[in-house]
Amino acid sequence: MSKSRRSRLTAILALAVALVLGVAACGDSGGDGDQSTAQSGPRTMTIWLMEGSAPPKVVDAVNAEWKKAHPNDTVKVELQQWNNITTKLDAAFAGSSPPDVVELGNTLVSKYAAAGALQDLTGSRGEFENNQAWLQSLTESCTMDGKLVCAPYLAGSRAVIYRKSMFAKAGITELPASLEELQAASEKLMATFGSDKRFSAFYFPGKYWYAALPFVWDHGGDIAVQDGGQWRGTLDSAEAQAGLTALKQLVDCCSRADKQGDELKQDQTFAQGHIAMIVANGWEKGVILDPKEGNPKLEKDLAAFPLPSRTSGQTAPVFLGGSDLGIAAKSKNQDLALDWVKLLAGTNFQTQMATVGGVIPNSTTLLDVHADDPYLSVFDATAKNSRFTPTSPNWANVEAANILPDMLVSIFTERASVADATKEASTRITETLNAGS
Amino acid sequence: MTRKRLTRAGYNTAAVLVLLVTLFPIYWMVATGFKRGVDILSFEPRWLPIPGTLENYRSAIGKPHFLQDVRNSVLVVIATIVISLALAFLAALAAARFRFRGRAALVVMLIVVQMVPLEALIIPIYLMLDRAGQTDRLAGIIVTYLTFVLPFAIWTLRGFIVNIPEELEEAAMVDGCTRAGAFRRILFPLVAPGLVATAVFSFILVWNDYLIAYVLLRSPEKQTLGIWLASFTTNHGTEWGGVMAGSTLFAIPAVVFFLLVQRRLVSGLTAGAVKG
Amino acid sequence: MRAVETRPPSSRRRATPAERPPAPRRRPGARARRLRPLVPYTLLAPALLVLAAILGFPLYRLLSLSFQQYGLKELFAGRGTFIGLRNYQDILTDPFFWTVVARTMVFAGVAVGLTMGLGTLVALLLRNLARPMRVLVTAGLVAAWAMPTLTAISIWQWMFDFEFGVVNWLLTRLGVDGFEQHNWFDQPLQGFTVIMIVVVWGALPFVAITLHAGLTQVPAELEEAARVDGAGAWQVFRHITLPVMKPIFLILATLSTIWDFKVFTQIWVLLNQRPSREYFLLGIWSYSESFGVTRYGKGAAIAVIMVILLLLVTSFYVRQMLRAVGP
Incomplete structure (x- = not known):
């Protein structure tokens, strides 16, 4: 009797020890055995795409096409979530086997490229279809010290989404063709609907810096300029100040959005029916109309027009968001990865991305795919007149420090004058961009 | 006797308060799961998920x-x-x-x-x-x-x-x-x-x-x-x-x-x- | 392993192996006696091995990072530059550091106080409730505890939203002025109040349930006797309940201190992953230095300082603990 008990206890102890040793033993084995075989034998390549960037159909088609050239090799596409993605990227690039191909938001590229995470693709540029027609702003985001570190993948730009019925009721028959007309139209809408305390003619959350930049650029200002290798914040220039002052005027009269809020919920808010205009990406219409998030009944009432310039008849330059495809410097499958990227960035699949996914493709030559879609073509057109944030590896730190949102909030809440707020922001931008990394 | 009853009532009131504070976020979670898009983020809070939908559950379970x-x-x-x-x-x-x-x-x-x-x-x-x-x-x-x-x-x-x-x-x-x-x-x-x-x-x-x-x-x-x-x-x-x-x-x-x-x-x- | 059973029962706490009288019932062999001191180590080995294997290296790594210039480039290359105490020097001479430390201390202090205070009240309440109500409240607490953390925080964020906030709606309905379209995170004091509510709400179930369990161990006769002797409710609590509960209070207070000092997720989510500097506590600051501006060395140094501060703050309890454990 005592013997059996004793052995049972011993067994538990032994099991516990075995578990630990087992865990340790696992640690010695495994690893990246299949990748160290390098060029010989079948290889597996990993692709990280962001969730929602490419329709599964397109990804499958790219994989199938790639497989034709590499019948023995395998491609594994892993969709990653946006939240905390930089934490995950930091860890993955630091590790021994990062994904071979990675989709990066275009404002993140320079940070990772400067740290040596991405393979130099300059020599391969000629092999990419449309490489001379790549959208200017996307190419800029992929260029680091004159070298090409990624391939433009897809673009996103903003225009104004508005309610046709509200415009009609307010007696606005012509779409605003200049900033002045935008202001006038907004005031008219406020006069018509303003008694509704929730109503905003031009809904503009205070921290929405992507949508504020067009006003700066349109007036001839910029975020920062580079001379002699040094960056200088220029938001305090007279031009930039004039742009922000014009925006403030618009916000003052016609927006009841949170002056300290961000744009994360603007589509759901728009769907509530108390807003006439928002500055939005093309895909945001989908959110507004989604029965799970918004109101499908608005379908017929939505349309878009480009953010007008102060010069009548022209449009304001917009911030071009989007993603690029990079190849990890540590990748042991450079050739496979390059072939895959070339496919997805090429004419065939970019066209599919545009038609199936409704995104803005990476080249000017492909911008007419939505020509017969009156809604999407508005967004495609704005991509032609677009700008980008300073391509400094430290730009991500400017974003992390909330410099632009802080400035906008100070301006809109009138805690600081436009002059003071822009002065402070410029100083911080200069410091941050020039900081040794 | 009355005093005892009063104390009891006091305790129960406090308990109801505690329940309200602990359960309200849970109620909100469950109720929202059954709401339609327009009713979720609405200016006037919707206390009940009526008219409701099972669409959210379908989408949750239907995730790849x-x-x-x-x-x-x-x-x-x-x-x-x-x-x-x-x-x-x-x-x-x-x-x-x-x-x-x-x-x-x-x-x-x-x-x-x-x-x-x-x-x-x-x-x-x-x-x-x-x-x-x-x-x-x-x-x-x-x-x-x-x-x-x-x-x-x-x-x-x-x-x-x-x-x-x-x-x-x-x-x-x-x-x-x-x-x-x-x-x-x-x-x-x-x-x-x-x-x-x-x-x-x-x-x-x-x-x-x-x-x-x-x-x-x-x-x-x-x-x-x-x-x-x-x-x-x-x-x-x-x-x-x-x-x-x-x-x-x-x-x-x-x-x-x-x-x-x-x-x-x-x-x-x-x-x-x-x-x- | 055999030594476990051969060890005589009386030795466990009072006597050290050397002075222990020979075992009455069994006669352990010389070999077993020699192995006896190894028993506790054998028992500890599996757990310690796991901890050492998985946590040892990262902890060492964290410490060594804090002495290095370590950015993204160094991270990807796998080696940094040793710069001695520079990171620490930078942090300690930065006036912002002291602001953050003070803020963290005050926040954690208030949060622990509120959690323990409210937890005690709820626990006492539970004890005084009739059975059905008690079960109901316990179930409520348990459900709150089981709620996914991120969802719970998001719901609270929603409650205090600018446009869709139920709290703003309610206050406006109740006739309180100035809460229509009110931003709760405009003023840090208000913002931290909201954060505090979320943190305390999240911690309350664990504390209240544990304390209630503890209360069941306070001898009812003792309290009754005190009451018969004419002691008031507070006196009974102060002189009877509290001393019995002291160890539980100490443990819960320590755990709460550790958790509230490190608070991160609540602030991170409530402020949409972009907290401005006036909302930085040590945990947020460390993370933001590491992952926001990729100064991993400095981020690690802040984390190390955090642990040291926590040790100082909880040293009282740790000492008590050691006293209980013995030399």
Whole structure:
């Protein structure tokens, strides 16, 4: 009797020890055995795409096409979530086997490229279809010290989404063709609907810096300029100040959005029916109309027009968001990865991305795919007149420090004058961009 | 008599207040899971999900790899709980019933380890598991969870075992039990609530984790439910109906687990602490 | 392993192996006696091995990072530059550091106080409730505990939203002025109040349930006797209940201190992952230095300082603990 008990206890102890040793033993084995075989034998390549960037159909088609050239090799596409993605990227690039191909938001590229995470693709540029027609702003985001570190993948730009019925009721028959007309139209809408305390003619959350930049650029200002290798914040220039002052005027009269809020919920808010205009990406219409998030009944009432310039008849330059495809410097499958990227960035699949996914493709030559879609073509057109944030590896730190949102909030809440707020922001931008990394 | 009734009424009022505060967010979660898009973020709060929809649940369950995620989460939780209980119990036995050199250091270490912020360790842990080829493996996150569960578990269980009068064991042994027998018949039943309390703590920690699983796992077929729940937030914003429907589903196993162990838990949580 | 059973029962706490009288019932062999001191180590080995294997290296790594210039480039290359105490020097001479430390201390202090205070009240309440109501409240607490953390925080964020906030709606309905379209995170004091509510709400179930369990161990006769002697409710609590509960209070207070000092997720989610500097506590600051601006060395140094501060703050309890454990 005592013997059996004793052995049972011993067994538990032994099991516990075995578990630990087992865990340790696992640690010695495994690893990246299949990748160290390098060029010989079948290889597996990993692709990280962001969730929602490419329709599964397109990804499958790219994989199938790639497989034709590499019948023995395998491609594994892993969709990653946006939240905390930089934490995950930091860890993955630091590790021994990062994904071979990675989709990066275009404002993140320079940070990772400067740290040596991405393979130099300059020599391969000629092999990419449309490489001379790549959208200017996307190419800029992929260029680091004159070298090409990624391939433009897809673009996103903003225009104004508005309610046709509200415009009609307010007696606005012509779409605003200049900033002045935008202001006038907004005031008219406020006069018509303003008694509704929730109503905003031009809904503009205070921290929405992507949508504020067009006003700066349109007036001839910029975020920062580079001379002699040094960056200088220029938001305090007279031009930039004039742009922000014009925006403030618009916000003052016609927006009841949170002056300290961000744009994360603007589509759901728009769907509530108390807003006439928002500055939005093309895909945001989908959110507004989604029965799970918004109101499908608005379908017929939505349309878009480009953010007008102060010069009548022209449009304001917009911030071009989007993603690029990079190849990890540590990748042991450079050739496979390059072939895959070339496919997805090429004419065939970019066209599919545009038609199936409704995104803005990476080249000017492909911008007419939505020509017969009156809604999407508005967004495609704005991509032609677009700008980008300073391509400094430290730009991500400017974003992390909330410099632009802080400035906008100070301006809109009138805690600081436009002059003071822009002065402070410029100083911080200069410091941050020039900081040794 | 009236005074007593008044006090009783006072207690009940307070209880209702407590219930309101604890349950309102839960009610909001469950109700939102059944709401239609326009009713979710609405200027006038919608107290009832009428007219309702099951669309959110359909979308939550219809996410790719949902069943796989469930399987992974269950596997990870069970493995972590079982292994941590076994290891912690042995360690706690040593810390509670034996004198040995380094015991004080051990106790201090168990506290200090809990003070290190998890976020600061995530990259070093990733790099170490990477070196061992254990990233993107469930085994990798299980051992990682173990290290966060073990210090608390050992600590709690130690308090428990200390709390059980040795005389009980001695009495059993006088009655002819061996030490192992005494252990099994006397000690184990008394420690059971402690094991339950520890299991609950581990369950919550592991079931709810997002960051460790997110950074360590990359394959779509190896994700856990924590990641599934986060997938309702994309760069296109958060799908609130889906999040709430998903969270409701997500919370059910935890509540069931609680209800199953609740009676033992209550006695468990304290006994561990009483003898510090 | 065999030594576990051969060890005589009376030795466990009072006597050290050397002075222990020979075992009455069994006669352990010389070998077993020699192995006896190894028993606790054998029992500890599995747990310690796991901890050492998985946590040892990362902890060492964290410490060594804090002495290095370590950015993204160094991270990807796998080696940094040793710069001695520079990171620490930078942090300690930065006036912002002291602001953050003070803020963290005050926040954690208030949060622990509120959690323990409210937890005690709820626990006492539970004890005084009739059974059905008690079960109901316990179930409510348990359900709140089981709610996914991120969802719970998001819901609270929603409650205090600018446009869709139920709290703003309610206050406006109740006739309180200035809460229509009110931003709760405009003023840090208000913002931290919201954060505090979320943190305390999240911690309350664990504390209340544990304390209630502890209360069941306070001998009812003792309290009754005190009451018969004419002691008031507070006196009974102060002189009877509190001393019995002291160890539980200490443990819960320590755990709460550790958790509230490290608070991260609540602030991170409530402020949409972009907290401004006036919302930085040590945990947020460390994370933001590491992952926001990729100064991993400095981020690690902040984390190390955090642990040291926590040790100082909880040293009282740790000492008590050691006293209980013995030399």
